[in-house]
Amino acid sequence: MVLARKTAFKKVFSFSRWWLVFLLPLIPLGLIFWDGFNDNLGADPGKYIVDELGTWALNMLWITLAISPTRFMFNWRQPLRYRRMLGLYALFYAVLHLLAFATFLVGWRGDLLLRELTQRPYIIVGFAALLLLLPLGVTSTQGGKRRLGRNWKRLHQLIYPISLLVMLHFIWQIRASFKEQLIYGLILAWMLGYRLYQKRKSNMT
Amino acid sequence: MLIKKPELIKSSQITSETVYQNRRQFIKAAAGLAALTAAGFPSLARALERYDIPDDLPRYPGPQWLQGKISASIKDSAYSTSEELAPYYNAITHNNFYEFGTDKRDPARYAQNLKTDPWKVEISGEVAKPGHYNLEDLLAPHTLEDRIYRLRCVEAWSMVIPWLGFPLADLIKRFEPTSKAKYVQFTTLLDTEQMPEQRSSFGTIDWPYIEGLRMDEAMNPLTLMAVGVYGNALPPQNGAPLRLIVPWKYGFKSIKSIVKIHFTETMPASSWNVTAPDEYGFYANVNPAVDHPRWSQATERRLPSSLLSPNIIETQPFNGYGEQVAHLYKGMNLKQWF
Numbered sequence: 001m002v003l004a005r006k007t008a009f010k011k012v013f014s015f016s017r018w019w020l021v022f023l024l025p026l027i028p029l030g031l032i033f034w035d036g037f038n039d040n041l042g043a044d045p046g047k048y049i050v051d052e053l054g055t056w057a058l059n060m061l062w063i064t065l066a067i068s069p070t071r072f073m074f075n076w077r078q079p080l081r082y083r084r085m086l087g088l089y090a091l092f093y094a095v096l097h098l099l100a101f102a103t104f105l106v107g108w109r110g111d112l113l114l115r116e117l118t119q120r121p122y123i124i125v126g127f128a129a130l131l132l133l134l135p136l137g138v139t140s141t142q143g144g145k146r147r148l149g150r151n152w153k154r155l156h157q158l159i160y161p162i163s164l165l166v167m168l169h170f171i172w173q174i175r176a177s178f179k180e181q182l183i184y185g186l187i188l189a190w191m192l193g194y195r196l197y198q199k200r201k202s203n204m205t
Numbered sequence: 206m207l208i209k210k211p212e213l214i215k216s217s218q219i220t221s222e223t224v225y226q227n228r229r230q231f232i233k234a235a236a237g238l239a240a241l242t243a244a245g246f247p248s249l250a251r252a253l254e255r256y257d258i259p260d261d262l263p264r265y266p267g268p269q270w271l272q273g274k275i276s277a278s279i280k281d282s283a284y285s286t287s288e289e290l291a292p293y294y295n296a297i298t299h300n301n302f303y304e305f306g307t308d309k310r311d312p313a314r315y316a317q318n319l320k321t322d323p324w325k326v327e328i329s330g331e332v333a334k335p336g337h338y339n340l341e342d343l344l345a346p347h348t349l350e351d352r353i354y355r356l357r358c359v360e361a362w363s364m365v366i367p368w369l370g371f372p373l374a375d376l377i378k379r380f381e382p383t384s385k386a387k388y389v390q391f392t393t394l395l396d397t398e399q400m401p402e403q404r405s406s407f408g409t410i411d412w413p414y415i416e417g418l419r420m421d422e423a424m425n426p427l428t429l430m431a432v433g434v435y436g437n438a439l440p441p442q443n444g445a446p447l448r449l450i451v452p453w454k455y456g457f458k459s460i461k462s463i464v465k466i467h468f469t470e471t472m473p474a475s476s477w478n479v480t481a482p483d484e485y486g487f488y489a490n491v492n493p494a495v496d497h498p499r500w501s502q503a504t505e506r507r508l509p510s511s512l513l514s515p516n517i518i519e520t521q522p523f524n525g526y527g528e529q530v531a532h533l534y535k536g537m538n539l540k541q542w543f
Contacts, residue, residue, distance in 0.1 A: 036512075042295075042298060042299060042309060042310060043291070043294075043295035043296075043298065043299035043309070043364075043508045043509045044299060044309065044362060044506070044508055044509070044510065045509075045510070045511075045512055046506075046510060046512055046515055047362075049512075103512075103513070104512055104513075104515055105506070105515060106515070106517075107514060107515045107517055109517065112501075112504065112517070115501055115503075116501070119496070119501070120498075120499060120500075120501070121498070121499075122499060172499070173499070174409065175303075175307065175409070176303035176307050176402070176408060176409055176410055177303075177307045177402070177405060177407050177408050177409065178407050178409060179405065179407035182407060
């Protein structure tokens with residue numbers, strides 16, 4: 001009886017935690033809508049939205065990449081269960097970022113879009129990162145994992161070059177201050193560096 | 206996406222017909238008052254503003270001595286464009302003034318306490334009458350003019366802004382530049398107490414901010430020293446109390462909060478040109494044919510833009526002021542001297 005109650009509690013608890021992890025990343029999007037409804041997006045609302053969506057694509061990608069090193073360092077097991085969802089949120093925000101760019105800043109003018117996607121180095125690397133992220137999202141299901149077998153892991157290791165492209169996309173937008181780029185860059189260096197360190201350690205033993 | 210288009214004009218702000226008619230009569234009455242004001246009733250000046258500033262937005266009346274000058278300003282300039290003005294709110298909340306932060310809204314947030322009165326300006330270098338001048342004395346002989354200019358940012362957005370100012374040429378003549386004065390260099394205030402980004406260790410600009418013009422550019426009648434905007438004094442975020450306006454060049458040339466005007470024989474090292482010489486030239490003339498490596502300059506977004514139909518327009522050579530300034534660059538390769 002007590003045991004049954006305990007498992008029921010556990011079930012409800014983990015269920016609500018799933019919802020928490022599912023809903024939290026939607027808050028930034030909700031805030032953009034909220035500001036939009038309240039006319040609070042400034043003189044250049046399109047640019048503001050594009051920047052916010054880009055920032056959150058970056059944040060979600062960084063959080064996804066942080067899960068593995070924090071797991072080893074602090075022995076956290078739980079977050080691993082949510083890695084796929086967080087990775088999909090990175091893709092979600094990246095797609096919205098591109099759509100917002102094409103809609104609000106370029107107005108879907110084909111000539112301008114082509115020009116931006118082929119002539120602006122920082123946009124080219126950002127677009128490349130998104131194109132590479134797409135197959136990762138598509139194959140993130142259990143079915144995808146099964147079908148790809150051993151190749152699944154190799155494919156999903158693309159996340160590392162993707163993160164470097166994203167970092168470049170961000171660095172090439174530095175103007176009067178490089179503070180944010182430095183912070184994100186240091187975190188990325190730690191996340192990728194830790195993996196290399198782990199790999200070397202396991203190769204040696 | 207279901208994002209509501211930000212309304213440029215709220216329904217509550219639309220003037221009804223009767224109010225409009227009353228306003229016409231008010232303006233007639235105000236014209237009568239104008240004579241009074243010019244005769245020395247600066248306190249009435251605020252009733253004579255020609256630009257609608259919503260009541261819930263901050264106003265920047267400026268010091269007493271400036272209010273008198275503003276109310277006596279010339280209202281209609283042949284140099285003004287008739288294009289639609291950017292709403293006041295947008296002009297005072299969408300600023301690049303990196304001394305106060307890198308976000309467009311940072312200057313409006315963090316510049317409000319900038320002390321702009323009293324203000325001193327140093328005139329130095331190749332002039333017969335160098336010295337330190339109080340702003341009030343510096344401006345004393347000049348009549349202000351209301352001029353509506355296009356402002357084109359190098360980031361490919363633009364706004365139409367009504368400035369209050371006077372030709373820089375008139376100021377320069379008073380200090381009698383020598384024959385060695387080939388360039389004018391301007392310096393923004395350096396004050397780490399008041400300007401937080403000047404304390405940052407992560408900045409790319411070596412403060413203070415410096416800009417410059419060739420002498421003939423400085424003497425062009427379009428080049429303005431501005432002290433006001435929308436019929437009021439300059440808000441701090443817009444470069445109070447004294448800034449440069451060079452409408453045919455990208456906005457970063459129009460240096461804000463000027464404390465020094467220096468005349469030299471050699472080309473000044475302007476801040477952005479020093480920071481990233483391959484991206485920002487000294488001349489920085491608006492030129493749709495020469496792209497910035499990060500932004501195309503062929504088109505621009507005229508702000509405020511609405512979400513679903515971005516106001517994309519073709520950028521004009523010299524920002525549409527070619528008739529007045531193209532001759533200054535005759536024979537120059539503008540791809541090289543960008």
